[in-house]
Amino acid sequence: MYGYKAYPSDKEIAMAAEALVAKHPCLKEAGSETGWNGWKNSIKFKMGNYRNKMRRAGCQEVTVNAGKRSRSNPENEPSRSNIKRPKRAEVNFLPNFPQGKDLSSLEQLRQTIVEEVKKTEKNLPLIRKMMETTFPLMPDRT
Template structure:
């Protein structure tokens, strides 16, 4: 049997895509990196990540060549330690500070996750019974809680505030995959699941807010029984716009507002120099991204104030980086 070609889409820079066809699987990841480097004239150190089809296209580091799919989307990640790396390069740098809690936008088809071992066993048996007799499965309160909690976590991996249509999509996907969960007498078979998911997402956001997740904590502290004079909890909700993934990330691990403020002042000093260290400025801007987003989302300052506090945003290299990263978010859902 003839070997099949490997079809690769390789993202090496600001180009939308570069195609590459291999007659066979390379012997190792290093060999693949050599082939990519030679074909696209890459003169720097880099690693490779690929969109894993087993995990809804999320980016995974390519460490074992056997993990390379027959049709793969690869991303060249330039090593931060590379001595030739500068912020004005065309190559996209995706540092730890820019990695969001979620890496994909809301999908066209919602992937129902795997539930606990017990629930999966019950669903498997329940689906078989439904196929034979049309009888639906009756769940205990704890089992239903497991399903709703797992679905809420999966929904949050795409969006913290799904709209009515998106919640409906999740409920429908659930009963399509597990028809034994259909609601007898319901026109859709999933309307009750939809309502339960809405309440569960609200509870899920509350737990995340108490745990300190900035994206949802910023919307807490609204009107309640103990604070009747505060704004309605449904007004002025701060949430991502369309195609916006890195809305309000938490600070990088080990950093806080004070440490990031020191880095911001270092950026201000470096920008004032006639001989600017572009590589240093780029890395500092990436590390302080969460602080900058927190100021913009929480305080809503005027543009001139933002540029005064973050003068590197006036630099061509940083404007380019900003638009390239947002372009990748919108096109590749990273």
């Protein structure tokens, strides 16, 4: 589920829990109305814990929502709830740089794309590959 969306809605989590019980009927809960309410709750907590692990690992998509100010740590950053989350149909809000690439190498690759596009005989597969590589090079990062 995390590969699809870092912050799924309640309805999407319910659909995942329902699909889990439909696929594996032995997991159906005897005492609940729907048979999957407990699984829905478990998936919610699992997603929160996974986002926390990804935040600690440095994943930019969830790091932008981090911030844990408390009474014991008043100098920490404030909580940033409900901001900078992906919009509808937007999978990655702020993708990480490809492994082994940094801002300067992606900028050089962008310049190569500009030169390749100016040619009369364009190598379209090469341009597409370079554009996919430079996708994380967004204007707000520079």
